[in-house]
Amino acid sequence: MEQKKENKNSPIARRKFLRVLGTAVAGGSILAVSGVLASRLKNEKEASYYWQIDPQKCTHCGRCETDCVLQVSAVKCFHANKVCGYCDLCGGYFRSNAKELNTAAENLMCPTGAIQRKFVEDPYFEYTIDESLCNGCGKCVKGCSSFGNGSLYLQIKRDLCTDCNECKIARVCPSDAITRVSMDTAYKLKD
Amino acid sequence: MAQNRFPKPDFESGYKYPEIHHAIPNEELLVAIDIILLVALMGIVSWAVIKKRTRGPILWVSVISVAYFGFFRKGCVCSIGSVQNVALALTDNTYALPLSVLLFFILPVLFAFLFGRVFCAGVCPFGALQELVNIKNYKLPKALTTVLGMMPWFYLIFALLYAVTRSSFIICRFDPFIGIFRLGGDIGMITCGVILLIMAMFTGRPFCRFFCPYGALLSIFSSVSIWKIKLTDKPCINCELCHNACPVDAIRPPYANKAKESRLRGVKRLLNYFVLLPLLILCGAFLMRSVSSELSRANKEVRLYDMVMQHEANPGDVLSLELEAFYGQGDSIEGLTQRYEKVQADFKLYTTIAGALMGLVVAITLIGLSVKRTRKQYEIDHAACVGCARCFSYCPQYKIGNESGNIAL
Numbered sequence: 182m183e184q185k186k187e188n189k190n191s192p193i194a195r196r197k198f199l200r201v202l203g204t205a206v207a208g209g210s211i212l213a214v215s216g217v218l219a220s221r222l223k224n225e226k227e228a229s230y231y232w233q234i235d236p237q238k239c240t241h242c243g244r245c246e247t248d249c250v251l252q253v254s255a256v257k258c259f260h261a262n263k264v265c266g267y268c269d270l271c272g273g274y275f276r277s278n279a280k281e282l283n284t285a286a287e288n289l290m291c292p293t294g295a296i297q298r299k300f301v302e303d304p305y306f307e308y309t310i311d312e313s314l315c316n317g318c319g320k321c322v323k324g325c326s327s328f329g330n331g332s333l334y335l336q337i338k339r340d341l342c343t344d345c346n347e348c349k350i351a352r353v354c355p356s357d358a359i360t361r362v363s364m365d366t367a368y369k370l371k372d
Numbered sequence: 373m374a375q376n377r378f379p380k381p382d383f384e385s386g387y388k389y390p391e392i393h394h395a396i397p398n399e400e401l402l403v404a405i406d407i408i409l410l411v412a413l414m415g416i417v418s419w420a421v422i423k424k425r426t427r428g429p430i431l432w433v434s435v436i437s438v439a440y441f442g443f444f445r446k447g448c449v450c451s452i453g454s455v456q457n458v459a460l461a462l463t464d465n466t467y468a469l470p471l472s473v474l475l476f477f478i479l480p481v482l483f484a485f486l487f488g489r490v491f492c493a494g495v496c497p498f499g500a501l502q503e504l505v506n507i508k509n510y511k512l513p514k515a516l517t518t519v520l521g522m523m524p525w526f527y528l529i530f531a532l533l534y535a536v537t538r539s540s541f542i543i544c545r546f547d548p549f550i551g552i553f554r555l556g557g558d559i560g561m562i563t564c565g566v567i568l569l570i571m572a573m574f575t576g577r578p579f580c581r582f583f584c585p586y587g588a589l590l591s592i593f594s595s596v597s598i599w600k601i602k603l604t605d606k607p608c609i610n611c612e613l614c615h616n617a618c619p620v621d622a623i624r625p626p627y628a629n630k631a632k633e634s635r636l637r638g639v640k641r642l643l644n645y646f647v648l649l650p651l652l653i654l655c656g657a658f659l660m661r662s663v664s665s666e667l668s669r670a671n672k673e674v675r676l677y678d679m680v681m682q683h684e685a686n687p688g689d690v691l692s693l694e695l696e697a698f699y700g701q702g703d704s705i706e707g708l709t710q711r712y713e714k715v716q717a718d719f720k721l722y723t724t725i726a727g728a729l730m731g732l733v734v735a736i737t738l739i740g741l742s743v744k745r746t747r748k749q750y751e752i753d754h755a756a757c758v759g760c761a762r763c764f765s766y767c768p769q770y771k772i773g774n775e776s777g778n779i780a781l
């Protein structure tokens with residue numbers, strides 16, 4: 182009603198009224214949206230922040246190596262020493278034509294020779310992965326999971342990952358293994 | 373898949389497993405710095421364009437923003453992309469929105485509501501990058517800018533559609549500048565980014581004007597903002613200098629609406645709008661709904677469902693990685709079908725809404741073209757103005773005003 186009256190009076194007054202109306206609507210909508218969202222925030226610790234692979238779901242398809250936005254993938258191989266270390270028994274991460282069961286590069290599935298080990302006690306070895314070499318291809322993981330306990334697994338390194346708003350690997354991961362986790366479940370580890 | 377084939381090791385030598393620490397950067401601190409810097413930089417810009425009317429600080433803010441938000445933080449999460457997270461959080465309450473993302477979304481909107489698009493002026497690393505490379509301002513024809521000017525809205529609508537259906541974050545996926553900030557990435561997108569930057573050298577901010585969905589959102593709020601950029605407190609002498617200086621064509625020239633339309637014609641025009649508006653909205657809704665199932669193929673579940681169905685039809689084919697994972701994980705086809713139908717239903721609903729909104733955008737653009745209102749002098753269109761502050765120094769009147777120092781807020 183009021184608008185109509187102003188309308189008759191002058192276009193300037195009408196414009197002014199519309200502007201005030203617009204400002205009020207815009208201000209109100211900001212308040213409403215932030216109110217709704219703030220009520221959804223819950224606990225900051227539960228918020229979905231960081232991309233992590235669920236090692237139980239990952240099928241080591243190899244896309245982690247090729248699909249990360251970084252030149253060298255933020256995905257690296259991890260080893261759970263508590264899960265296994267009997268690699269000479271299963272030979273999972275060795276090439277099928279390995280001459281000797283040691284970590285010389287030519288014997289490993291690993292194309293970059295990133296796997297190192299220390300003899301502990303027959304037949305157990307302690308493993309470390311040279312992170313600067315590993316490219317996250319998952320070849321070792323495939324072997325380890327197919328023949329052994331699956332102590333080698335892939336995970337996104339939090340210090341390397343740039344936390345894309347949408348992880349490019351997650352988009353193509355065939356097993357939907359990559360999801361966001363909250364701040365306190367920093368790493369989805371196997372052990 | 374992994375099984376426990378060998379029992380847990382049992383040591384005689386008293387061997388202890390090594391403690392393993394995986395590096396975690398100080399993320400909370402970085403997030404805090406992000407937010408503080410965001411507010412501080414927007415504050416500086418607001419002060420520079422509203423109160424001080426000078427461009428100097430804005431250039432510094434642009435440099436800081438490109439260096440910090442761009443190259444150091446690698447441009448993620450940015451305000452532009454946060455639209456998608458917010459839309460998802462509003463429609464899906466299993467998605468826990470981080471506070472930092474909410475702030476990245478709402479703070480620039482709030483500042484736009486108070487002071488105009490000060491975020492765009494130099495705080496947004498994308499805008500800042502384009503601003504810094506700009507050397508010349510060739511004006512584009514009005515017809516072209518009007519048509520292209522609808523694109524950010526379409527982009528926004530599609531981004532929301534794909535976000536709320538949990539299909540994809542297309543703003544992040546087709547981000548032309550992120551590859552430049554990360555010094556690597558998808559070659560196609562980097563090429564687009566470089567092309568846009570070359571264009572940005574010769575015409576103002578092509579990405580902001582013709583693509584950026586967040587800029588479209590901000591323009592709603594800046595057009596009704598509480599404090600507005602004002603070229604000069606002195607009367608405009610219609611010298612046209614500011615108009616030529618503005619990189620984004622935000623300064624509207626004076627216009628005399630000579631043909632005072634008769635009352636009858638005015639009413640007729642109004643009636644036309646009343647027919648046109650719902651018609652375009654309905655058309656849009658109908659068109660988009662009819663392509664809903666094609667659009668839904670962007671969703672992973674839908675693609676998987678199609679693959680599984682195809683495989684079930686001729687089981688002889690080699691399994692793709694997706695199918696291997698699907699059958700390997702022992703997922704049931706019933707479960708997948710349920711998820712598939714849910715996604716399809718979502719798409720039906722949201723494409724209809726999206727189509728209606730797209731019709732609305734077209735209708736508003738058309739109406740905007742036909743409504744001619746009289747302007748006595750050069751006026752800033754606050755929806756389009758990105759607050760770059762270029763125009764001030766061109767205004768001869770402003771110089772007088774500024775020297776005597778009587779600039780009021």
Ligand code: SF4
Pocket residue numbers: 234238239240241242243244245319335350353354355356357358359
């Ligand atoms: S893309 Fe997915 S399935 Fe493939 S290696 Fe990465 S996490 Fe595993």
Ligand code: SF4
Pocket residue numbers: 257258290291292293294295296310314315316317318319320321322
């Ligand atoms: S095989 Fe691949 S994933 Fe395993 S350590 Fe080597 S590079 Fe890393």
Ligand code: SF4
Pocket residue numbers: 232248249250251254255256337341342343344345347348349350351
């Ligand atoms: S979030 Fe980005 S950087 Fe991190 S693993 Fe995924 S694609 Fe790579």
Ligand code: SF4
Pocket residue numbers: 452491492493496497498499500577579580581584585586587588
């Ligand atoms: S329009 Fe978009 S890209 Fe341009 S400065 Fe604004 S938010 Fe950034």
Ligand code: SF4
Pocket residue numbers: 601617618619620621622623752756757758759760761762763764
């Ligand atoms: S501040 Fe002036 S020159 Fe810059 S966009 Fe706004 S109107 Fe154009």
